Amino acid sequence: MHGRLKVRTTEEQAERKRLEREKKLKAYKYAMSECLLRIKNKQFDETGQKLSEQVLASNPDIQTLWNLRKKNVEFFEQSACEEDTIKILTEICLKKNPKSYPTWYHRQWCLLRSNSRKLGEKNENLNWKNELNLCSKFLNQDERNFHCWRHRFFVVAHGNLEKKNELEFTSDKISSNFSNYSSWHYRNKLIEELYYQNQIDNEIFKNELNLIENAVYTDPNDQSAWIYQKWLLLEHQKSIIKELVLDCKNREISIHFTKEIDLNKNFKFDENGWRLEEKIWKTGSNDDQSELNKLFENLTRSRHSKSSGFPIELLLDLNDEKNLYEFKSKFKMRDLTLDSEILSNHFGNMMELNQFENENSKWCMLKLVELMGIMDFDKYKENIFSYLDKLADQVDPYRKNYYLDIKCKLKENNS
Amino acid sequence: MESDKKLLIDKHIEFIVNYGKTHDQYEYEVSDYLRMSGLYWSVTFLDLVNSLEKFNKDDIVAYLKRNQHSSGGFSPCDGHDPHLLYSLSAVQIAIIYDVLHEIDCEKLIDYIVGLQKEDGSFAGDCWGEIDTRFSFCAVATLSFLNALNRIDQEKAISFVLSCMNYDGGFGCLPGTESHAGQIYCCVGFLSILNRLHMVNVDLLGWWLSERQLPSGGLNGRPEKLQDVCYSWWVIASLKMIGKLEWINTEKLKEYIVSCQDEETGGFSDRPGNMPDPFHTLFAFTGLSLIKAYPDMIKDVNPVFCMPQYVIDRAGLKPQLL
Numbered sequence: 001m002h003g004r005l006k007v008r009t010t011e012e013q014a015e016r017k018r019l020e021r022e023k024k025l026k027a028y029k030y031a032m033s034e035c036l037l038r039i040k041n042k043q044f045d046e047t048g049q050k051l052s053e054q055v056l057a058s059n060p061d062i063q064t065l066w067n068l069r070k071k072n073v074e075f076f077e078q079s080a081c082e083e084d085t086i087k088i089l090t091e092i093c094l095k096k097n098p099k100s101y102p103t104w105y106h107r108q109w110c111l112l113r114s115n116s117r118k119l120g121e122k123n124e125n126l127n128w129k130n131e132l133n134l135c136s137k138f139l140n141q142d143e144r145n146f147h148c149w150r151h152r153f154f155v156v157a158h159g160n161l162e163k164k165n166e167l168e169f170t171s172d173k174i175s176s177n178f179s180n181y182s183s184w185h186y187r188n189k190l191i192e193e194l195y196y197q198n199q200i201d202n203e204i205f206k207n208e209l210n211l212i213e214n215a216v217y218t219d220p221n222d223q224s225a226w227i228y229q230k231w232l233l234l235e236h237q238k239s240i241i242k243e244l245v246l247d248c249k250n251r252e253i254s255i256h257f258t259k260e261i262d263l264n265k266n267f268k269f270d271e272n273g274w275r276l277e278e279k280i281w282k283t284g285s286n287d288d289q290s291e292l293n294k295l296f297e298n299l300t301r302s303r304h305s306k307s308s309g310f311p312i313e314l315l316l317d318l319n320d321e322k323n324l325y326e327f328k329s330k331f332k333m334r335d336l337t338l339d340s341e342i343l344s345n346h347f348g349n350m351m352e353l354n355q356f357e358n359e360n361s362k363w364c365m366l367k368l369v370e371l372m373g374i375m376d377f378d379k380y381k382e383n384i385f386s387y388l389d390k391l392a393d394q395v396d397p398y399r400k401n402y403y404l405d406i407k408c409k410l411k412e413n414n415s
Numbered sequence: 416m417e418s419d420k421k422l423l424i425d426k427h428i429e430f431i432v433n434y435g436k437t438h439d440q441y442e443y444e445v446s447d448y449l450r451m452s453g454l455y456w457s458v459t460f461l462d463l464v465n466s467l468e469k470f471n472k473d474d475i476v477a478y479l480k481r482n483q484h485s486s487g488g489f490s491p492c493d494g495h496d497p498h499l500l501y502s503l504s505a506v507q508i509a510i511i512y513d514v515l516h517e518i519d520c521e522k523l524i525d526y527i528v529g530l531q532k533e534d535g536s537f538a539g540d541c542w543g544e545i546d547t548r549f550s551f552c553a554v555a556t557l558s559f560l561n562a563l564n565r566i567d568q569e570k571a572i573s574f575v576l577s578c579m580n581y582d583g584g585f586g587c588l589p590g591t592e593s594h595a596g597q598i599y600c601c602v603g604f605l606s607i608l609n610r611l612h613m614v615n616v617d618l619l620g621w622w623l624s625e626r627q628l629p630s631g632g633l634n635g636r637p638e639k640l641q642d643v644c645y646s647w648w649v650i651a652s653l654k655m656i657g658k659l660e661w662i663n664t665e666k667l668k669e670y671i672v673s674c675q676d677e678e679t680g681g682f683s684d685r686p687g688n689m690p691d692p693f694h695t696l697f698a699f700t701g702l703s704l705i706k707a708y709p710d711m712i713k714d715v716n717p718v719f720c721m722p723q724y725v726i727d728r729a730g731l732k733p734q735l736l
Binding site for chain 1: 445592
């Protein structure tokens with residue numbers, strides 16, 4: 001029971017309510033036992049449909065009844081029209097409980113079923129856009145309903161809908177309310193995907209920083225945009241390649257990625273060569289520089305691979321044409337986040353905001369610590385430590401140990 | 416130490432023991448569809464406060480047996496369909512009572528193995544809904560049955576990791592938003608399979624610690640309200656990755672205690688709301704994990720949400736950082 005206030009009632013009210021409940025209970029028990037009997041006897045009929053509908057309309061979480069309805073649909077090989085009535089029921093149920101797992105799933109099950117039937121009959125596709133409108137409607141009521149967001153991903157994926165329009169949708173959502181972490185989250189997923197597909201370019205990052213700045217100026221205490229900023233500035237500096245092992249003798253390179261990579265997507269190598277941090281290099285026994293360069297040259301000339309699945313470890317045999325592929329986009333992304341002009345501009349703005357907040361804004365201070373760390377740790381060392389101390393002791397003592405741990409770690413890593 | 420006096424343990428025990436009898440009958444009957452989990456919440460609570468004898472063990476064993484289907488899975492109550500959620504609850508109850516031999520473990524293993532999909536994910540039942548909650552249910556149940564080797568663990572891990580987000584958290588499916596309940600499931604899953612090193616501990620630990628609000632209570636996602644059950648999802652995850660000290664546990668204790676219903680017993684999500692067994696269990700497991708009333712509440716295991724002595728007796732040692 002979430003968010004249900006305890007209400008006091010008079011005796012008379014209580015008695016009236018009791019009688020009402022008794023009646024409801026009787027009706028529920030009857031309908032339920034009839035449905036369960038049908039499940040037991042594998043008896044699929046109109047009465048089962050009607051009774052399960054009655055019960056679900058006021059108790060949408062009873063999964064077993066949704067299952068009975070699925071069995072009915074399969075048994076009768078129901079037509080698309082009847083499936084629409086099923087969808088109407090799910091809408092009634094979602095109004096009753098917009099967070100009902102089995103109701104959302106039942107709707108998806110019906111959609112997939114009618115989609116495959118329509119495709120089979122070579123009819124026109126389902127109207128996925130209507131389904132998207134339903135999501136927007138429910139998100140208007142509760143913009144953080146993660147069940148509805150999940151349904152939205154499902155609709156966009158299965159309906160093959162335009163991701164750029166979705167990016168627009170998150171822009172609208174965010175500008176109408178900056179405190180919408182769900183939208184920021186979705187935005188992150190969309191940008192990553194569109195970027196890999198070369199549908200958006202580096203301009204987007206400047207744009208994102210502006211959006212973040214607008215949000216945090218509006219409410220510096222709201223976490224949503226600040227966490228998103230951490231992704232934009234920090235997470236992207238991490239290389240996607242964790243370890244690269246060269247075996248010069250056998251002319252093989254094995255690459256370990258930090259996350260799963262879809263090799264079927266457009267993942268390219270920068271013509272200018274590898275732009276990796278020194279420390280992630282690991283060479284084999286024969287690490288002659290000219291030999292390395294030769295290997296890279298080979299790799300630069302290499303073309304697309306046909307490997308499928310989501311490997312996190314990959315072995316490249318440079319003598320084998322079919323293993324060759326391109327890398328590019330991730331490295332461009334890294335270059336942008338390190339653009340010093342954009343970064344120092346952002347840093348200046350955050351300093352200004354912190355001053356405006358009487359040098360006392362938790363999030364400004366935390367972000368300044370992160371930014372100074374990226375820009376020039378040695379130069380800002382003392383400021384970083386003093387901000388962390390202030391956060392721990394005065395501004396945000398609940399998380400004191402976090403700040404102290406981070407301080408320790410920074411000291412160790414930079415000693 | 417004033418708050419120590421305020422925890423009304425006897426009232427809470429009474430609330431749980433009488434829940435089906437004194438509570439609104441309609442409300443109770445229409446929650447039939449989750450009864451097996453309700454039973455797990457109540458049994459675990461009673462064991463934690465040394466009152467397991469308040470329930471009749473034979474009745475419970477009979478209930479478990481009656482609800483195991485020919486497929487091997489368990490239904491929440493008589494006549495309903497089996498599901499992974501209730502299969503885990505059933506096994507947790509059986510483990511607490513040490514009566515695993517009373518159920519058909521081989522069939523249950525087959526049921527769970529049959530729900531793993533090609534991409535490593537798990538469906539909740541034969542109708543195919545996928546969710547990382549079900550990945551947790553599957554491996555938690557199989558670890559009690561000593562049958563983790565029966566599934567494709569590497570694929571299962573890949574799937575859960577594909578649900579990791581930029582904030583270090585996890586969603587229910589790839590691409591979906593991080594949520595403390597889901598994080599608990601995914602971190603617990605990785606703990607059982609000994610893969611906690613795949614988690615970005617600093618990032619996730621920080622995000623989780625930001626769930627604590629000025630009231631001391633914890634929310635499940637940024638800019639949401641605090642709720643007693645989230646205190647469990649968040650701190651159990653923090654405990655698994657070794658960062659429990661990143662929040663203020665004294666303030667958390669005050670918040671949890673403020674959610675007890677002093678008239679009827681039981682805990683609600685927030686002060687002044689309706690109490691229920693779900694929030695009552697998670698209030699106590701939360702208090703146990705932060706060692707708030709060590710003399711009154713037994714130690715809880717953060718991965719399985721069951722008394723630690725039970726997990727020791729079962730011989731399980733999930734990974735903790």
